[in-house]
Amino acid sequence: KAGVTQTPRYLIKTRGQQVTLSCSPISGHRSVSWYQQTPGQGLQFLFEYFSETQRNKGNFPGRFSGRQFSNSRSEMNVSTLELGDSALYLCASSPDGREETQYFGPGTRLLVL
Amino acid sequence: GEDVEQSLFLSVREGDSSVINCTYTDSSSTYLYWYKQEPGAGLQLLTYIFSNMDMKQDQRLTVLLNKKDKHLSLRIADTQTGDSAIYFCAERRGNYQLIWGAGTKLIIKP
Numbered sequence: 366k367a368g369v370t371q372t373p374r375y376l377i378k379t380r381g382q383q384v385t386l387s388c389s390p391i392s393g394h395r396s397v398s399w400y401q402q403t404p405g406q407g408l409q410f411l412f413e414y415f416s417e418t419q420r421n422k423g424n425f426p427g428r429f430s431g432r433q434f435s436n437s438r439s440e441m442n443v444s445t446l447e448l449g450d451s452a453l454y455l456c457a458s459s460p461d462g463r464e465e466t467q468y469f470g471p472g473t474r475l476l477v478l
Numbered sequence: 479g480e481d482v483e484q485s486l487f488l489s490v491r492e493g494d495s496s497v498i499n500c501t502y503t504d505s506s507s508t509y510l511y512w513y514k515q516e517p518g519a520g521l522q523l524l525t526y527i528f529s530n531m532d533m534k535q536d537q538r539l540t541v542l543l544n545k546k547d548k549h550l551s552l553r554i555a556d557t558q559t560g561d562s563a564i565y566f567c568a569e570r571r572g573n574y575q576l577i578w579g580a581g582t583k584l585i586i587k588p
Contacts, residue, residue: 369520398575408566408578421575455520465509465528465570469521 367392369458369470377476383444386473390437390458396420397439398467399431402453411454414439443475451477484567484579491587496554498582500567503548507569510543511576512552516563524552524565554584562586 370389378384390397399411410423414433431441437458443450453474457467481503490496502510511526527534527541527550534541540553554561564581571577 400576407580408568408576410575410577413575423575457521465526466523467576468523469513471520 369456369468371454371456371470371473373473374471375474375476377478378446379478380446380448382446383442384446384475385440385442386454386456386475388439388441388456388458388470390439390456391460391468394458394460394468395437396459396461396464397433397437398457398459399439399441400455400457401425402455402472403449403451408455411441446477448477451475481577482567482569482579484565484582486580487583487585489585489587490557492557492559494557496552496557496561496584498552498554498565498567498584500550500552500579501548502550502567502569502577504569504571504577505545505548507571509570510541510550511566511568511570512539512541512550513566513568514563515566515581521566557584557586559586559588 372387396415398413400408402408412431413421417433428444433439453472455472457469459467484500509526512524513521514524515521527543538555542551564583566581567579568576
């Protein structure tokens, strides 16, 4: 099976812009989680989707949003970008009934100038 | 990641055993994980342990869990240069989110 894929792999934006990142889970996985990784804050949970519904959300401002489609692909959107949003954004998927195991994609590295 | 603590660095000689330690705070955590991240790469799930277990072994990896002290360790036997990476400890809370440590960078000396 193909692993979790994320597009794009690298992105450069300027402050105030918005960005949309995409994640395709492993085939058959309906749970998709998003994480932000920065040198200062480490790995932080953003949100988790299952079957097109957001099941859980971390402590991020409303500028961070996400959605999941019927094919389980997920997107996350960040509006009004700030310099501090520069990070590696990681997506992970889990098999049904095995949410204790998460398989991560390679991440999207976002640089905000 | 302030709820899960790890040392930032560990240096070991090639062929020796590496022991990476982690402490967590939530006694209701259901699963505890070890992930590996190589430079420029995503996170690779190495192993995980259910909270009612004390030990789990998988080839060169041994996970020990002391639930009373909320202490988790990862032992890598016969450490090789390919083991150089950052190792993250994470705990799963009652909901679906993982709480992560800051990562321990494992440095292998020849």
